[in-house]
Amino acid sequence: MARPTVSFDVRGMVDAKERIALLELPAPKRRRLLNNASKRIRTRNRKRLGEQRNVDGTPFTARKDGSKRKMLRGLAKALQVVSLSADEAVLGWKNRLMGSIAADHQEGRPEQMSAARMRRLGNAPDYDAPATRLQARALLKEGYRVRNGKRWKRPTLAWIQANLSAGRAGLILAKLTGVAKKQRWQIELPARAVLGADHQDVRDIVRTVLQQTLNAPR
Incomplete structure (x- = not known):
């Protein structure tokens, strides 16, 4: 199953005049521009996950046991820029296990869990803690x-x-x-938008960062 990602090519996010200005920038500056834009998009996704909301603003489907404990916190923390060039950036998870879990939640597919996997994720129960x-x-x-x-x-x-x-x-x-x-x-998972971004939001972020880059002192 493909791991969820957000990728964007900066050349497709700007108009003709801005594209000319963009291409005049040296590759290291274009790369830095994309890195800054990617981090802003990452911040928005982390904030949205913290608010327990999908990309469209709707709340996550509640836990079956009625618990109010927040979901997907580990995935939010591990979200990062996994690929970066002078023209394209990709947000996602470098850790394959994290990416697999994100895909299960994104698509709402059953997740296969085991005690060993829980330990690898740092979610193993504390058996010495008081009984619940x-x-x-x-x-x-x-x-x-x-x-x-x-x-x-x-x-x-x-x-x-x-x-x-x-x-x-x-x-x-x-x-x-x-x-x-x-x-x-097996854990039955409802679909929850772990990662995503509105195209217009991404476009606005890229254009804002581009203008800041162009106006910065040489």
């Missing part, structure tokens, strides 16, 4: 009990979170349900 409220609820739903003298009693959510680690809670839950922990699983 979600884990506590799941344990109680499965009939989890703790020893209280000679009797067994139903603990509170607060007790579970205070006394069980996330890793321990996960192991107990797996035993109670009889379901082994999955090493691979």
